[in-house]
Amino acid sequence: MSTAVAHPNIALIKYWGKRxxxxxxxxxxxxxxxxxVFPTTTTVTLDPHADADRVVFDGAPAEPRAAARITxxxxxxxxxxxxxxxxHVDTRNSVPTGAGLASSASGFAALAVAAADAYGLDLxxxxxxxxxxRGSGSACRSVIAGTAIWHAGTDDATSYAEPVAGPALGxxxxxxxxxxxxxxxxxxxxxxxxxSPYADAWVRSTADDLxxxxxxxxxxxxxxxxxxxxxxxxxxxxxxxxxxxxxxxxAPRSVALFDEAARLRxxxxxxxxxxxxxxxxxxxxxxxxxxxxxxxxxxxxxxxRLVAAHAGPGAHLIDGAHLIDGAHxxxxxxx
Ligand code: DP6
Numbered sequence: 001m002s003t004a005v006a007h008p009n010i011a012l013i014k015y016w017g018k019r020x021x022x023x024x025x026x027x028x029x030x031x032x033x034x035x036x037v038f039p040t041t042t043t044v045t046l047d048p049h050a051d052a053d054r055v056v057f058d059g060a061p062a063e064p065r066a067a068a069r070i071t072x073x074x075x076x077x078x079x080x081x082x083x084x085x086x087x088h089v090d091t092r093n094s095v096p097t098g099a100g101l102a103s104s105a106s107g108f109a110a111l112a113v114a115a116a117d118a119y120g121l122d123l124x125x126x127x128x129x130x131x132x133x134r135g136s137g138s139a140c141r142s143v144i145a146g147t148a149i150w151h152a153g154t155d156d157a158t159s160y161a162e163p164v165a166g167p168a169l170g171x172x173x174x175x176x177x178x179x180x181x182x183x184x185x186x187x188x189x190x191x192x193x194x195x196s197p198y199a200d201a202w203v204r205s206t207a208d209d210l211x212x213x214x215x216x217x218x219x220x221x222x223x224x225x226x227x228x229x230x231x232x233x234x235x236x237x238x239x240x241x242x243x244x245x246x247x248x249x250x251a252p253r254s255v256a257l258f259d260e261a262a263r264l265r266x267x268x269x270x271x272x273x274x275x276x277x278x279x280x281x282x283x284x285x286x287x288x289x290x291x292x293x294x295x296x297x298x299x300x301x302x303x304x305r306l307v308a309a310h311a312g313p314g315a316h317l318i319d320g321a322h323l324i325d326g327a328h329x330x331x332x333x334x335x
Contacts, residue, residue: 002117003043003320006109007312009034009141010171010274010282012229013210014236015150017189017203024137025159027193028206029152031213032141032161033169033284036312040106042091043320044118050086058092073108073135074115080131081119089115104185108135109142109315117317125314129160132315146311149214166217167225170290172271172297173307176253176279183247185277188240195244202239206232222286226272229284230261233274240277249277257281257301264296287311 009032017027047054053071055062062070070089078084089111093103112132116123123131125143133140133150141148141161147169153159183191193199209232216224240247254275261273261283271285271293285293287310294308 001043001045001320002114002317003041004110004113004117004315004317005039005041005313006106006113006139006142006315007035007037007039008103008106009138009148010173010276010284011138011141012225012274012284013206013213013232014276015137016206016236016239017193017199018137019152021190023156023159024133025155026137026150026152027203029150029210030138030141030206031147031149031164031210031217032138033147033171034142034145034312034314035171035309037173037307037309038094038103038106040091040093040103040110041318041320042089042107042110042114044111044114045088045090046085046118047088048085050088053086054088056088056090069135070111073111076131076134077112077115077119077121081121083119085119087115087118104136105138105142106315108132108139111135112139112143113315113317126160126162128315129162130156133159133161143315145314147217149210164214164217167220167222168287169222169225169311170285170287170293171309172283172285172290172294173309174257174281174283174297174301175305175307176251176257176281178280181249181278183277188243188247188249188277191243191247192239196239196242198239198242202235205235222270226270226284229274230258230272234258237275249279250275251279254279254281260297260300264293267296269293269296 011030011032013031015026015030019025019027055067055070109132129140129143132143144161147164148161149164150161213228258273261271264271271283273281275281290308
């Protein structure tokens with residue numbers, strides 16, 4: 001039995017589009033911050049007597065589609081390990097699943113680390129990142145602590161995330177809607193590539209943004225990092241909105257929160273907005289400013305729906321033997 005914990009990551013320069021759908025090779029590299037909130041805890045137990053994997057999400061049997069995606073992932077691990085033994089997977093999320101709060105990133109990062117250990121694979125961080133990528137692209141970055149760059153690469157061996165040095169960053173998440181999104185990232189990425197007239201421009205400009213943000217990280221230039229972050233997110237949403245049939249993830253409230261970031265900056269607080277494939281908006285700031293940004297937003301936005309976050313650990317194994325239930329796991333990790 002192997003138990004791993006992983007946290008979601010939020011990209012400053014986004015991954016949106018694949019050059020290889022099967023290997024999950026991205027069209028461009030991306031750059032993110034792994035957070036210290038909303039952990040996923042996953043236990044993998046091998047069952048030599050079972051003829052199928054058994055998957056439990058938050059205490060209930062997983063939906064057939066979600067369970068099939070986990071079995072497909074475990075098949076990759078089993079192929080590497082040279083065994084066919086089935087497994088019991090128990091996963092607990094403290095983040096609303098499918099709400100654009102990156103639950104697939106923490107989910108597949110935790111699963112990769114727990115399954116690799118359960119099946120006896122001895123993988124280093126780079127190999128774990130490559131493995132997690134096969135479950136969900138953004139999961140390769142949740143294997144890494146703090147700020148991570150995912151190198152697009154050209155094949156399975158060269159597409160992985162690794163740490164990137166730069167200024168200490170923090171985030172404040174504004175939960176606009178915690179419900180599941182209507183169109184999954186996976187489907188929406190394909191539709192963007194196939195139908196958005198801005199798809200090629202998105203890929204070209206994101207490759208440029210990534211280079212620019214790398215230089216900004218190297219010279220610890222937070223203003224440039226923030227400006228590139230906000231602009232890159234809006235370009236991604238512009239490309240998505242131009243799909244046919246159209247997809248629009250940003251709600252009116254989300255757009256108002258982008259204005260809120262501009263208001264904070266005008267008041268002297270350096271905060272920049274970003275949003276993934278959902279209506280929630282994430283404010284990126286210097287780590288030392290997290291509480292100030294949280295406080296300023298709480299004055300104008302319901303405080304209970306704002307979550308302050310700092311850099312968090314990469315996916316890692318924990319001693320799960322004594323754990324009673326998932327809630328207990330999460331308390332352990334946070335304390
Ligand atoms: C908007 O990693 O969920 O959050 O590889 O198809 O599983 P798949 O997609 P996924 O997409 C994440 C998209 C994003 C941007 C990002 O995290 O970089």
